[in-house]
Amino acid sequence: MESSQLRRAVEAGRAAASKLGLQADDAIVIHNSDRVALRLLPCDVLARVAPSGHLADSRFEVEVARRLADVDAPVAELEPRVEPRVHVRDAFAISLWTYYEQVGSEVAPADYADVLMRHHAALRLIDLDAPHVTDRVAVALRVVNDRDQSPELPDSDRELLSDTLSGLSTAIGIGEVGDQLLHGEPHPGNLLNTRRGPLFVDLATCCRGPVEFDLAHGPEDVAKHYAGADQDLIHRCRALNWAMFSSWRWRRDDHMPDRGHWRVAGLNQVRTALDRCGMG
Template structure:
C-alpha cells in the first residue's frame, strides 16, 4: 500500500483491536503489499488488513483457518480472544490472528515435506465448496496478461510467453484428475513459518483444488523429492505454471509488491528456466 493508505490501514487495525479489548501501544508493519500484516503490541496479535474490495477473500481465509484448526492442520490460528470473523473499519477488512515468534533456523526439507503431508491430510478432511480450482486462478491471470490495459508495460514477446505458458500448461496439467484435492495454493517458503510449535502454514486464502504437485512446486525441489507418491514431472510442469502466475501478477499495472521491477524480470527468467527444465523451452 502507498504511504497514505498504509497509515489508514494501521489506524484501522489498531482501532478494531482496541475496541475488542486488546491493548495496542505499538504497531509494527510485518508485510506491506496489496494487503498488510501488522504486529500489534503488547497484545501480540497479527492483524491482516485488506482493502474492502478483498472482503470476500478475507472471509474465505478466516473460514479456511477455522475449519483446518478443527482437524489439527499445521496452520496459524485466529486469535482466540476475539470472534473468528472479519471486522470492517474505514473501508478495510481486518482479521486478527495469533502471532508466532519465528525460529531462526531454516526448515529442513524433510520437515517441510512432513508439514505438507499433514496439511494435505487435514485438507482432505474438510469440505470447502467455495474453493476454486487452480485453473480458475490461471484464467484470472490470463485475463491480466491478455488485456494490454491491465498490463501495459509487458512487451509483446513476454506477453506471448506468459499467455502461452498459462494456457498450455493449465491444459496439460489437467482438470478433474483422480488425485485432485484441496490445496494450500501458495505454500512457498514465505508462507511456512518455523515456530516453536513446528512449521505452520499461513496465508490460507489461496486455498484451491488441484493435484498435490501444484503445492509441491512452490517449495524447494528437495521437498518434492521427499513427498511420498509425488510425480516429479508433474511437479516441474506445475513449477513453470506457478512462475507464470507469479509473473502475471507482477506485470499488472496495479501491482504493489515491494521491489516490483526486480521481481518482474526475475519472474520471467524463472519461467524460462522452469520451461527448459521440463523440456518445454
C-alpha cells in the first residue's frame, strides 16, 4: 500500500481492535503489500487489513482458519478473545489473529515436509467449497492476455506467460482424481517457526489440486521428504507457480515492493523452471 493508504489501514486496524475491547495503543507494520499485517500492542494481536475489495477473500480466509482449528491443523489461529469474523471499517476488511513470535532458524526440509503432510491431512478432514488450481491460473491468464490489465508486459514475455499458463494448466488439470484441498501458497514466507512448532499462515489461497502444487512452493529439498510425491509434476507446478507470480507483477495495479526487480526475476525463474521440466 502507498503511504497514505497505509496510514488509513493502520488506523482502521487499531480502531477495529479497540472497539472490540482490545487495547491497541500502537501498531507495528509486519508486512505491507496488497494487504497489511500489523502487530497491535499492548494486546499483542495480529491484524490483517485489506482494502474492502478483498472482503470476500478475507471472509474465506477466516472460514478456512475456523474449520482447520477444529481438526488441529498446524496453522495460525484466529484471536480467541473476539468473535471469529471479518470487521469492516473505513473501506478496509480487518481480521484479528493470534500473534506468534518467531523462534530459531529456518524450518529444516524434513520438518517442512512433515508439517505440510500434517496440514494436507487436516485439509482432507474438512468440507470446503474452494476453487481449483486451474481457476486461479485462469485469472492470471486473463491478466496476461488483457493489455489493459498488463500494459507494460513486452509481447515476447506475454507470449511466454500465456503459453506456460495455458499449457501447464491443461496438463495439471487432467489428473483431478487425486486432487484435494491445498494451502495454495505454502512458501517459506507463509511458514512461521514458533514455540508451538511450524505453523502456516495466509490461508486465503486455499484451493483444490494435486499436493505437488503445494510442494512446488517450498524449497526443493522438501519434496524429497514427502512420501509419494511425483517429482516431474512438482517441476511442472514450479514453472506454473512462477508464471502466475510473474503475471501478478505485471498487473497495472500491482503494489508489491520492488516490483521492477521481481518482474525480471520472475520471468527468469519461469524460463529456468521450464528448462528443468524439458519445456524450455
